[in-house]
Amino acid sequence: MGGAPLSIWEQARLQGHSRRDFLQFCSWLAAAAGIQASGLSQVVHALDTKPRLPVVWFHFQECTCCSESFIRSSHPIVSDIILDKISLDYTETLQAAAGHQAEAALHETMTKHKGEYLMLVEGSVPSEADGVYCCIAGRTALDIVREAAADAKAIVAWGSCASNGCIQASRPNPTGATPIHQLISGKPTINVPGCPPIAEVMAGTIVYLLAFERIPQLDGLGRPKAFYSRRVxxxxxxxxxxxxxxxxxxxxxxxxxxxxxxxxxxxxxxxxxxxxxxxxxxxxxxxxxxxGHGCIGCSEASFWDNGPFYRHLASFPGFGIETTADTVGVAVGAVTAAGIAAHAITTNIRKRKVIAEGISESTPATKGEGESHG
Amino acid sequence: MNGATIERVYVWQLPVRLYHWVNAACVATLAVTGYMIGRPMTVPVIGEASFSYFFGWVRFIHFVAAFVFFFNFLGRIYWGFAGNRYAHWDQFLPLTPRLLRKQWREAVEVMKVDILQAKVEPMESVGHNALAGWTYFLSFLAFLFQSVTGFGMYAAMSDAWLPHMFAWIVPLMGGDFAVRQWHHMMMWFFIVFSMIHVYLVFYHDYVEGRGVISSMAGGWKFVERRK
Missing domain, CATH: 4.10.480.10 (Cytochrome-c3 hydrogenase, C-terminal domain)
Known part of the structure; x- marks a missing residue:
């Protein structure tokens, strides 16, 4: 491929899509990203002029449920997003290449598109024992993340693993599983938590980045506000x-x-x-x-540790599985009541004289009053 | 005690008394409704959900009481600067070494006389005794904690600026679940505090007869003055 890279529209046209198809696709994307109708022209313009976005997608400590969810995205047909509109240059689970070829593809993207590629991370990164618990091509995940993040344009942390550690980071977290935003600083990072995240949310996040080339509005935990600002x-x-x-x-x-x-x-x-x-x-x-089943809060940090799932209050640490804050509270209340009772009894014994003195001191006054009357 | 006369002293000014009772009402309301929110009872409602708003009302009362509680608390802080010496903030938080030493001695004395009852003769303290003052300071911290965590959770369903001032607590504690858990646990502090507080005012009135209970109604306490 010599010369200027083709824009997304140009590529679509080469593949035989009509302008109508293209515009239809743009509206799909816009809808998925939660963009209002007035923003549609921006999306069209972006896809008209922008070349495909180079993307590398890493898999570390994870179960691939994020990928599974993503390829079931219904609205912006996912094959379009992955294969046509963005250029997924490296992903362990979907790529055809293997071994040295795969590594070569990764490094080509990282050098050719230095500072321009989008880094998607699925899975947490182990930090204990120098990160030996997750190695790819003889290198630790920690190493790979640091290298790839250095020249990435932005990072998207897919799923709860990459956003908050999910089950790997739950107590006692033997591998020291760490979410991406705690490892990398100084790079725009979007957290898209969920186990897995909703396919349309994932697609929407990518589309936003693709169309607007900027980070969507994020909340205090780095999640796109468009999808994570309201409670279930x-x-x-x-x-x-x-x-x-x-x-x-x-x-x-x-x-x-x-x-x-x-x-x-x-x-x-x-x-x-x-x-x-x-x-x-x-x-x-x-x-x-x-x-008919309650939400288990899979997109919230440490939801595995906040168990059991079928009770509202978590079990109280150190007191066994059936103990909640309320059980502890009632016990403390009962001890307090016992203490009060004991104190009241002690008072009547120890302070008997003081109380009696007080009463007898006031008795003469009453007597005096009575005498003056009589 | 012989040769002593009883004198009355105006201790609790009206804002202090008002604060106390508004606070008591709010804490009671918040604890009851809060407990219900944490562990809803089964209400015998027959019919469609749209006919009833029971749980909505419970939450509404909780939120209204929380706002009253919060501003009442702010009012009390103001009165800690504007009020008389018994209401002054240094009764709760002694910052000068001299005051700290004085209150420390008094707190030790309260421990001996009232809590452990190693000493029998009652001691005299006109305003808050030092140990009580410190306990109230602890409860102010609990007020603050409940306000921050409560408004922090409330922020997500509100556009008002006040709750949003506390929205930072949610990411700090790692999510709504943890905030909710701590907010719920702290409720037990208020329950235990109230038990001990009510018992102790009865105790003091019973042993000392200085009108400690009625002082929160009329503001007057009685002290012994030697002639």
Whole structure:
């Protein structure tokens, strides 16, 4: 490929797509990224003029559920995104190349597109024992991340593993699994948590970067606000049951059948920021709560440690699995009550004289009064 | 005690008394509604969800009480600078070495006389005794903690600037779940505090008879003055 790189539109045209197809695709992308209608022309313009975005996608300590989710993205047809519109130069699970070829492709992108490529990371990075718990091509994940991040334009941390450590980082975290934003500083990093994240959220994030070449608005935890600014609870279709105080008491009761709120079954919807209630899963078919199971809060940090999943309060550390803050609270309250009772008894014994003196001192005055009357 | 007269002293000014009772009402409301939010009871509602807003009301009361609690607390802080010497902030937080030494001695004395009862004769302290003052300071920290964590969680459903001032606590503690957990745990501090507090005012009135309970209504306490 000599000369100026082709823009996305030019490439699409070469592949035989009509302008109409292209514009349709642009509207899909815009919708997926949560861009309003007035921003559509910006998307079209970007795709008209911009060359394909070089992308490297790393896999470290993960289960590939993020990739699995991503390739099930319905709206911007994922093959279009990956194969046509961005150029995925390296990804362990989807690439055809293997071994030295794969490594060569990675290094070509990193040198040829220095400072321009987008780095997507799936999985956490082990930091214990110099990172030996995850090695690719004889190098540790830690090493690879540092090298690739140095010349990346931006980093997207896919899924809870890369954003907050997920199950690898849960107690006791033997490998020292670390999310990307804690390893790399000074690079724009977008966290897209979820186990896995919703396909449309992943696609939307990429599309935004592609179209606007800037980082979308992020919240305090580095998540795109477009997808993570509301709780699952706030967009839940069962919310009216919550507000009415109608709760499922057990998974096989009448209330569960009626579709009442799963709050008392430990649903994490009220403490989880995600778009499940709006975008839903598998082409918008359903999401956990709609299927009758509470949210487990998979996009929140340390959700594995906040167990058990079927209770609202986490078990109290150091007191066994059945102990919650309330159990401890009641015990402390009972001890306090016992202490008060003991103190009251002691007072009546130890201070008997003082109290008696006080009473007898005031008695003559009453007598005196009585005498003056008499 | 012989040859002593009883004199009354105006200790708690109206803002202090008002603060105390508003605070007591708020804490009670917040603890009850808070507990219900954490562990909702089963309400016998028959019919569609749209007919009832029970849990919504519980939460609404919790939030309103929280705002009242917060501003009442701010008012008390102001009165710590504007009020009389019994209301002054240094009764809770002795910052000069001299005051610290004085309050330390008094706190040790309170320990001996009232808590461990190694000494029998009651001691005299007109305003807060030093140990009580320090405990109240601890409770102010708990107030602050509950305000920060509470408003921090509330921020996500509000556009108002006040809750958003505290939104930073959520990422700091690692997410809503942790904030909620700590907010819930701290509720037990208030319950235990109230138990001990109410017991101790009864105790003091019972042993000393200086009108400690009624002082929070009228502001007057009684002290012994030797002639």
């Amino acid at each position: 609870h706030d967009t839940c279709y069962r919310r009216p049951n919550y507000d009415a105080g109608l709760f499922v008491e057990s998974f096989d009761d009448e209330n569960a059948k009626r579709g009442y709120c799963l709050y008392k079954m430990g649903c994490r919807g009220p403490v989880t920021y995600n778009s499940c209630g709006v975008i839903r899963w598998n082409n918008g078919v359903s999401y956990p709560i709609q299927s």
